[in-house]
Amino acid sequence: MRGEEMPATAEPAIEVVGLGKAYGKVRAVDDVSLTVPRGEFIGLLGPNGAGKTTLIEIVEGLRVPDTGTVTVLGHRPHPRNLALLPLIGVQTQQSAFFPHLTAREHVETVAAFYGRGRADAERALAQVGLTDSADARVARVSGGQRQRLAVASALVHQPEVIFLDEPTGALDPQARRDLWSMLRELKGEGKTIVYTTHHLEEAEALCDRVAILHQGRVVALDSPRDLINRAELGSQVLVPAGRIAPELAGRLDGVDAVTVADGTVTLHTQQLTRVLAALGASTELDGVQTRAATLEDVYLDLIGAQS
Numbered sequence: 446m447r448g449e450e451m452p453a454t455a456e457p458a459i460e461v462v463g464l465g466k467a468y469g470k471v472r473a474v475d476d477v478s479l480t481v482p483r484g485e486f487i488g489l490l491g492p493n494g495a496g497k498t499t500l501i502e503i504v505e506g507l508r509v510p511d512t513g514t515v516t517v518l519g520h521r522p523h524p525r526n527l528a529l530l531p532l533i534g535v536q537t538q539q540s541a542f543f544p545h546l547t548a549r550e551h552v553e554t555v556a557a558f559y560g561r562g563r564a565d566a567e568r569a570l571a572q573v574g575l576t577d578s579a580d581a582r583v584a585r586v587s588g589g590q591r592q593r594l595a596v597a598s599a600l601v602h603q604p605e606v607i608f609l610d611e612p613t614g615a616l617d618p619q620a621r622r623d624l625w626s627m628l629r630e631l632k633g634e635g636k637t638i639v640y641t642t643h644h645l646e647e648a649e650a651l652c653d654r655v656a657i658l659h660q661g662r663v664v665a666l667d668s669p670r671d672l673i674n675r676a677e678l679g680s681q682v683l684v685p686a687g688r689i690a691p692e693l694a695g696r697l698d699g700v701d702a703v704t705v706a707d708g709t710v711t712l713h714t715q716q717l718t719r720v721l722a723a724l725g726a727s728t729e730l731d732g733v734q735t736r737a738a739t740l741e742d743v744y745l746d747l748i749g750a751q752s
């Protein structure tokens with residue numbers, strides 16, 4: 446189907462083609478192409494310095510690429526495109542605040558910039574769980590509350606595409622889970638969400654797809670489930686030390702490798718059932734745990750192989 450024949454709804458939320466950005470000799474973003482359909486929740490993962498922030502900020506229109514093109518909801522963010530601003534919500538790692546205002550006044554002020562009113566501000570504060578502390582001065586709120594305030598400010602005008610750069614970094618476990626629920630609700634409303642994180646279990650739980658970046662390049666792009674299945678990292682069987690000698694464990698049917706750490710003998714296998722059967726014939730299975738591969742295993746395998 447040619448581009449001009451596509452119905453408006455089929456137009457992707459984001460289209461990035463051949464994007465490049467260097468700082469001196471550092472290729473922060475190196476020939477990245479990526480299409481994000483509308484309504485997708487996509488995670489950008491990668492080690493420190495992989496280029497996540499540079500990529501997301503180019504797409505937001507906050508940094509200018511050296512090469513390539515970006516289209517967001519049919520608009521070009523560069524040169525600075527004011528028509529795009531009401532359609533996108535942006536939380537950066539350096540989100541700006543009005544320190545002398547209260548959290549509520551801050552969000553109301555941001556709402557006013559977008560021609561929105563108090564009801565929108567209250568809704569955004571409630572979405573991030575800040576209603577009860579909305580009268581605290583911005584300068585005095587905790588790191589986690591500040592982060593939630595930045596997210597509220599990105600959502601207040603009900604944008605179509607939401608960009609969040611490490612939104613859960615400073616949050617306590619309960620606040621993180623609350624933000625997850627809120628992000629899932631936004632996705633349920635059909636919003637497109639692009640976010641960066643170092644929390645791989647979080648990306649696995651939330652994202653439709655993840656892009657793993659390394660040295661400015663996308664080295665993997667797929668759903669967490671498909672990445673895990675394709676990596677064929679197998680399973681692990683964790684046996685309390687003392688139950689079985691590592692040498693004996695290594696000879697059990699189906700065991701590929703054995704590691705010993707922290708009072709646990711870990712059997713690595715692609716054939717979990719076979720190993721459990723063999724193990725059950727030699728020792729009690731009580732207290733034995735199994736662990737399937739996770740996105741974190743895939744990530745570490747991939748990044749380790751690239752380094």
Ligand SMILES: Nc1ncnc2c1ncn2[C@@H]1O[C@H](COP(=O)(O)OP(=O)(O)OP(=O)(O)O)[C@@H](O)[C@H]1O
Binds near residue numbers: 471492495496499
């Ligand atoms: N303004 C800048 N000037 C010079 N170099 C920069 C600038 N911004 C980023 N870089 C470099 O570009 C590379 C990519 O940085 P970027 O911040 O995009 O990575 P990241 O994946 O977001 O890292 P982190 O996980 O640490 O936030 C790094 O080597 C970084 O030092």
